[in-house]
Amino acid sequence: MTLLTPIKPSKKARIGLYSIGLEAYWPQFPGLRERLIEYGSHLERQMSQHGEVFNFGLVDSEGKGREAGEWFNEKNVDLVFCHSATYSTSSTVLPVHQICSKPVIVLNLQPTARINYQDSTTGEWLAHCGACPVPEIANAFNRAGIRFRVINGLLGLDYTPPHSLTDEVTNNRVEAVRAMREVREWIQAAGVVRSLRYARFGFLGNTYSGMLDMYSDFTMMQAQLGLHVEMLEMCDLDRFLKEVTPEEVKAKLDEVYEMFEISGDSPSDPIARKPTQEQLEWSAAVAVAQEKLVRAYDLDALTYYYHGQDGNPYEQLQSGFIVGHSLLTARGIPCSGEGDLKTAVGMKICDILGAGGSYSEIVVVDYIDETILLGHDGPFHIAIAEGKPILRGMGLYHGKKGTGVSVEAKVRRGAVTTVNITQTGDGRLGMIISEGEATDGPIMQIGNTQTHVKFSVHPDEYMEKWFAQAPTHHCAIAVGNQASQLKKVAELLQMRSVIL
Structure with missing residues (x-):
């Protein structure tokens, strides 16, 4: 293996x-x-x-x-x-x-x-x-x-x-x-x-409050895609965490060291520091529990979010999520944050096609290079990384509760395809597809995934076209030119699609 x-x-x-x-x-x-x-x-x-x-x-x-x-x-x-x-x-x-x-x-x-x-x-x-x-x-x-x-x-x-x-x-x-x-x-x-018709998607916690674009009707998801949504609670994961042994933590740490480079302190961001040994061990323990959860519930994908309250034990548990969910994503169990079930579907489609599918959103535009920086604060699809992904300790997760270890990485250079699964006012799912080129532009050292993508048109024109399609604000990045393939997937799913 x-x-x-x-x-x-x-x-x-x-x-x-x-x-x-x-x-x-x-x-x-x-x-x-x-x-x-x-x-x-x-x-x-x-x-x-x-x-x-x-x-x-x-x-x-x-x-x-x-x-x-x-x-x-x-x-x-x-x-x-x-x-x-x-x-x-x-x-x-x-x-x-x-x-x-x-x-x-x-x-x-x-x-x-x-x-x-x-x-x-x-x-x-x-x-x-x-x-x-x-x-x-x-x-x-x-x-x-x-x-x-x-x-x-x-x-x-x-x-x-x-x-x-x-x-x-x-x-x-x-x-x-x-x-x-x-x-x-x-x-x-x-x-x-x-694969979707037989799939089981775990939904752990809830959707980030107020992100109206991401709310989905689980019955609608099963009716249109065939997949089953298994509702999970933090106590389900905590139950497996209590079973984790020191030997399992050590073995998972070995995986972490093999898959990731451990960072030093960020030269620019005071909240992005070298991960402590305690943080790494905690992330490894949580990763073991996450894999146990996936196997116990026979999951094919997972979407999650838990905001918690200060001092809540589950807040500490979720602080270790990103490393384990990145490891799971690399092994065919796509994990999307903030409770974004639709993007988990897009990631799963890309993964079934062998094209990766990393969790992303628009970060910022580089008007000098005319690229759009796409990424997120994790997780990341390690199998499509440019080089070895970096782990950074985070003094806080911006917009969320807690602290922990995050992934800093970029998708490998070359042709890429973005896949956005959205839902329109009539309740139907849709697919927005675009092809571009991942470049080797510089990224921020803040513990986030970031990839410069150059599309065939100016960033402003691209964004105008994309926003007009009423997308979910997250998307999946796949490697290769996949538009023709994805168009066929959408047609067989009887899902409306557009190629930008």
């Missing part, structure tokens, strides 16, 4: 796949049916790298279509790919999706970049005419109220079948690479949906 091994791995998508054809062709063109089945097997192999694939095989009649729909329901698939292998009547395809109501993606993937015009036969043409029935299928789906998407491109074989009359090696062509990327993104999006 490494320190980044997920505590609770995400679920893989269950994918339905079938190829279509016309039953009347098989006696007319010997070998065509087997050739199309071979193409379907190629797709199955490619898709199996990203999800659990259930390949029904060839659907070539209305009856087979009904049989396939029932079969996909039995397999509890999340998404169905209809491989348009050759011409087929729409009456063959429609029953599949009237019976199995999962989202459908039509694959119009031609086996060759160019047919052999000189030597081609009718049978050869039929092996390459997958685009022919797609308009008919689209029309039928539209009139039946079935949502669908179409991926166009090349099949991507790395060999030419024996009976082909043309070159079918297309795996390195841009049309094949692009198409398979789209397939992969849809499968990964379906994996996010499945």
Whole structure:
């Protein structure tokens, strides 16, 4: 086990796949049916790298279509790919999706970049005419109220079948690479949906008083995303803290020393000091209890906030939260502060996609470099850090009660994506997405996470667009260009989305 091994791995998508054809062709063109089945097997192999694939095989009649729909329901698939292998009547395809109501993606993937015009036969043409029935299928789906998407491109074989009359090696062509990327993104999006549907989000304490943008209806969250919200109290965590042993504290301290650099005193901020040994040991003890809580309640994510009163024992308990919650976030249990459940969802989506997802908000604008500094007072997604995150002792948590240890870090340089989960006046969740570049700009030495992000437009223009979307004031930062992927996640969740 490494320190980044997920505590609770995400679920893989269950994918339905079938190829279509016309039953009347098989006696007319010997070998065509087997050739199309071979193409379907190629797709199955490619898709199996990203999800659990259930390949029904060839659907070539209305009856087979009904049989396939029932079969996909039995397999509890999340998404169905209809491989348009050759011409087929729409009456063959429609029953599949009237019976199995999962989202459908039509694959119009031609086996060759160019047919052999000189030597081609009718049978050869039929092996390459997958685009022919797609308009008919689209029309039928539209009139039946079935949502669908179409991926166009090349099949991507790395060999030419024996009976082909043309070159079918297309795996390195841009049309094949692009198409398979789209397939992969849809499968990964379906994996996010499945993972959320089975997820348990802990809600420890309450939402920071007065932050109206963050209040959420737990029933709404389950209704729209499928996740369960487990209500937790500080006494639940305190119960596990009482069970922590000195040996467990020592082991957790070893993790802390491996994952973090311990700071000296801040040269600029008098409240940011070198953590004391007592503070580090307390954070380690609390981190052990936090992991025990997560395991006991089978949590996939956690949002938390406890303001307490001066001298309250729970105030001391929450003073050790940031280190442990950063460790949990790094191991696939995203933790969001201030009771922001919606941002915990955004962080979890990013984490399922393997893109991190660190808890952030707008800190300040650098008008000289034209960057926006994004960050927070913790926790942080250690797995996407630039260098080794720093631990600083804090004389106080600004705007909150207590003192303790905080994380000072930045997201690694390169492409990043911000994900904001918001809620609009009609009670629907929405996703606001933007891509930018994390730069190596200087940060304050105050024990907060901070990352300079340069967007494609001036900071003022970016903020104007972002604020117009009525966002939650926190967001998740993911690494890489994830907009295309996240747009698909939002679509499968039937969540409105916008890319700035």
